[in-house]
């Protein structure tokens with residue numbers, strides 16, 4: 001039976017446009033300029049979908065015809081948090097949609113001795129605890145970095161249910177690890193792949209997102 005993600009996971013509508021974009025970024029022959037362009041398109045859709053899961057309040061305005069329009073207004077302030085380095089690729093997509101958005105950063109790397117994810121750097125707006133956080137990392141693989149990042153946000157006072165984790169490609173292992181620890185948090189993902197390979201890359205995935213986006217080895 002096909003994999004059914006837990007209820008905390010929102011998968012983007014699988015439109016032909018999205019599928020064509022993910023096909024391009026997964027292709028090993030795609031050149032960097034196209035990789036960036038089509039990743040940015042997907043990121044934009046992810047951010048828009050993520051924002052749909054934030055609270056709103058009713059708001060009535062008067063249009064130039066003098067009539068009332070009963071609409072809604074955004075409620076609460078937000079903050080982007082990118083997991084360095086690959087998550088930084090998603091910052092512009094958030095800025096394009098949320099003017100002057102604050103963006104915090106987290107650097108997590110594997111500890112040489114323990115092989116566990118270790119926090120090396122975190123910088124957030126001082127009032128982060130009162131904001132909704134959009135956590136940015138393009139690939140949800142084992143979930144190790146994401147879990148460390150979420151623990152860090154919680155240490156800074158952010159409530160679990162105020163965190164939305166946005167990624168382009170995820171897999172059942174990473175989803176299970178994150179959801180088991182943080183059941184009140186939501187994950188917004190463009191596609192869910194089959195699993196992890198022996199090198200802990202997502203299978204079929206797209207290789208190393210950060211290297212392909214930033215043009216490094």
Ligand code: URA
Pocket residue numbers: 086139141200201202203205206207208209210
């Ligand atoms: N990070 C990546 O860039 N790719 C993967 O497949 C897994 C983690």
